[in-house]
Amino acid sequence: MHTAKSGQARKAKHCAELLGTGPSLDELVPALSLLGEKLARVLPGHLARFSGGEPPLVRIGMPMDCNLASIQADIENLASHTLMAVGAEGRPMLATFEAAPVLRLIDRAFGGRGIVPDPLPETFPLSAELLLTRLEQAIAGALTTVFGGEQDHTVRPLRRDTSLRYLNPFDKREDLLQLSLEVEEPGFDPWSFSIAFPQATLAAAIAVPRHPVKRRDPQAAPNPAAEPFGSMPVPVTAVLVDMTIGFSRLSSLKPGDVLPVAVARSVPLQVDGRTIATGTIGEVEDRVAVQILQAF
Template identity: 45%
Template sequence: MKPQREFIAERPLAEHCPELLKRGPAPEDLLHLLEKMGQRFARRLSGAFAPLMGGEAPIVSCTSPRETKLSSLNSSIAALAANSLLAIGSAQTPMLVSIEAEPVLRIVDRAFGGKGEAPAPMPKQFPPAAELMIARLEVLLAEHLAAAVTATAGRASDGDMPDITAIRRDGSLTALSPFDDNLPLAMLSLEVDDGGVLPWLMTVAMPFATLGRIFGYAEKPARRAAPHYRGDPMAAPFGDVPVTLSAVLVDMRVPFPAIATLAPGVILPVSVSRQIPLRVGENTIAHGTVGTMDDRVAVKIDKAFTDERTNP
């Protein structure tokens, strides 16, 4: 059906301000900022590493950043490495810095007057002296990372530098488990040529959310959920629902060989605690004392863990 006259809208089209139409940074934009930060970080580390390398400044270069995931990091980082999880401002903005184990052990050898040699074969875990050196490296890296972030973000002065602190560390990246497995990460590698046979690697990785926050792209605040009111357990329909309550008299560990030889007549010594837990399903809701009442076994409630009811 063809209309006989032209359709005219009753209201003009909505016009939105640029602030409402502004989109967040694309991953490639954040990776570009990370590359700039990495180049500044590399230049600063060249001089910062000199006292640890016998006074000679190594050549530090930055590779192009890329997107990755934790599974790829687990396969590319050795079983033993100095893996440090740092927080930029707060624990909600984590960053991983990983250094190969061999250069860390060479630095430790120089610190004790050696020629900068690593043991062969490599140990399965870091010795205490290496742990102390890794803690020192974390402070050094945090200082120069903060300066590189400040310069890249275009902040006015050193007073605007973010506070970067170490959260935890582990020689095994799998045990450290710094991020969720499927979380997209921005990864940057730095090559350090300290005059050895081959340059060694330092890996920097962080979620894109961390990368956006340190460069001034704050996430929108989450909407506040409506207040949740609990129902009255004494009122319908809750009051008529039957619930199974269990009193655990004995909770004991028995070796598997003893279980395998169980037979009628075998006596298992047990000790019944004076305070026994009362459970609904898997949740302990109270503790009580075993006794008797009217010639029947009874439990007197000594401590209850039920929450106070909230009125709507």
Template identity: 40%
Template sequence: MKPQRAFVAERVAAQHCAELMRGAGGRPAGDWMALLGAAGDGLARLLGPALAPLYGGEAPRVKATPARQDDELMLGAEIGPLAANILYRVTQGGVPVLVSIQAAAVLGLVDRTFGGRGDLRGGLPERFPLSADLMIRRIETILTACLAAALGLPESMVQADRRDGSLAALAPFASGASLSAMKLEVIEEGREPWPIHIALAEPFLPALFDEKAAAPVQPKGEADPHAAPFADLPLEVSAVLVDMRMSMAVLAALQPGQVLPVAVARQVPLKIAGRTIAAGTVGEADDRVALRITQTQY
């Protein structure tokens, strides 16, 4: 059957702008994943130096893998029955973010603390011993600071809410939730890398990054030495016990066993890059030579 007339549109078809066709937060889903991946790269750069005290002062290398979509079953299979699972609340909205650290890595760090080589003997225990719980708290503190810095948030907006060795017992996500996840690998020469898993429910991605973008701009002023990135900046400090002048003739005549009389100043200067920042008196603390600060000059 053929119509006897041509059809004419009653009105102009709707033309939706790109903003209406995007997901929550005004960005395509891929943009949120890219932001998560960029935050993971930043976290990896910060985490290596921050973990150095747990490795005897030598910072391990930390590498981030690209952010990906995941689900609870696959994530649980990667994490295993025992891990240091920490549920953080991030930003003012309290976005739940799971950070999970491999159990073998935690126990290896405990072994190093007690003078071992960090090798895990035998299988994993059913639960963490008290010594491992204390190590987890140390790692948790490090992660809190690094996670806040990587997201560009004040540390007060990154709080550890709950922790459990069993991911099932912690139950950080609603059943069947679609997750956004990434993995960091902590690499030490001569050893197998160990993973840190990070995941959150996919609908929370816009809230995680939108609040950061909408955070009030801090007024410009003097840098706060107690805030990142200045607080962790290492500086070489020298206490000058003796500052004396000697002639070239005396220096040329120095011999092993020769005794040079010196006088330690009552006020010993404390210097950074040649600039005196404080002064103090020499004493003893815990069987070590110590300097009691009596005045500051900054």
């Protein structure tokens, strides 16, 4: 009996969760940014059936840290929340669809131009429930591909509810990282949804760099710091705020209005739309600056 207890104690002592050796939220942000870029390339093929067979353009916002309470606070009207599970262990994640984009897609499915009823209904019609089922399957398929397509990373929808309280996907105080996705199609207003991942789900589903990348032999490739490359100007964009706003709200903006925005925990630096580094906002000699934390 004493031997069995000792063996269990040794096993617990080396458990990564107890030692806190898993990736931190700050380490997961750049990994999620890269995952978002892959999702923007894969998801259009899964959404093509909603746009007449033509793959739409998908734009991914910056990863934002949040929790269930902040997600609920950002929703002004009716919304549907879907609990999804990743892998055989059923690691949870959350997809959120606000009513206006869903009803816009339904109107288009019946031959309309994507008109949203005003006022919005208090509950989703049956047609919306059927559309949400197809959307969930499309998103689950795209995420499964992005995660590697292995059985351990298969994503599947579990259940949905209009109330986060009743859905109860995970602890309301748990730290989450959220991606906002906007879908654009020619001739129609864009529509959007969001996906939120608990820290443990992301850590298990995506590869997070834990060690410095080995440098290549300088003789094996051209040196980017040498001419003719060194003086070549390359536009670099620091994305401080990336937000989605409803078209009705956008059309009613006037001087003096205030839009509350959340600055991301980790600011991406992008070249031609691809994230090359992340950092935090600071100040140098009375000028706004970005301190690089990670580079890829």
